[in-house]
Amino acid sequence: MSFSVSTMASLATYIARNKMNPKPEWQKTVNTEYDSSNPFRIVQSHFGNATEKKPHPMINRRFPLVLQLEPLHACNLTCTGCGRIREYESTITQQLSLEQCLKASDECGAPVVAICGGEPMLYGPLPQLVEALIGRGRLVILCTNGMFIAKKLSQFKPNDNFFFNVHLDGMEKNHDIAVEREGVFKLAIEGIRAAKAAGFKVCTNTTVYKETDMDELVEMFDMLKEMKVDGHSISPAYGYSAVNDREIFMTREDILEKFHGFNKKFARFKFNNSPVYLEFLEGDRDLPCTAWGNPTYNIKGWKGPCYLITDAHYNTFEELMTKTPWENYGHGADPRCDHCMVHCGYEPSAAMGINSKWQDAFTYLSWMIK
């Protein structure tokens, strides 16, 4: 884990405060009653004994943790697994104003803002956006393909609450295949080196596809460790509707097989994923989807229900929270969710302590000091 102790303490305080005293407006929902004829509406027990029935533990406790802010969808690449350049083709030339971005962050109040896209380094007022979000006390994660870091580094200032998060799906050959262009890996690595040399915090983000060789990822993380990269995120690819290439995506069974033994094999690396989410990927933990914890805002508005599926765009954050029929999503409730184990749906559940065990406090402690 690469975040500072004070950042983690303020995140923990935010979570505790919202669990104890959730904002009532966000808890209005279409159907919060336990429905025994459809246990999956509010019961999400899908490993082991799937007949176990209990109300969803976070029902009437919804709040956002990470805002996925997409100032634009334009990108200099056409990566195989990217749905944005396909789903938002008709608005690809449009972008949010700086004011709209800041208004979205204020409206939602999530303590973490992941600036993504598209390629956010193509967004003109990006340095001002980063600075204004840090000024508002946000932890800012700038998700980038890394190609412009070296060139634009002087526009940013290092800060403990600001991370470049560079997408890397493997070593040079396979990463360049995934992003469909030669030379991307080299530029991304150059960008990471330049950012680290200038005192910036740098993380990486990896998507695991059906073809991903986990040994190659070990080699990649060893290389990044030598470069003193601050931490890594990992998530299985998921075949959501905006991406047609089903061949590269995994079923839930494929994911559990791919991640079997992950925590032992990758123990020497620092992951920003919570240890509970990584247990979930190994099949050792049952978690429900809490997509409301990771809302997405872009040129069309607040995207519901999640980063992956688009059933509606809402004008306000409150509308997203109150009009989305949350109980209709998740494993067993919507067939589109059946194979989803992505971090944007399940990390909030881990962070909110859903299905927690008494040992988790120690697990989290050792993760924080790693």
Ligand code: SF4
């Ligand atoms: S399980 Fe959750 S995050 Fe995954 S596709 Fe369904 S609603 Fe979205």
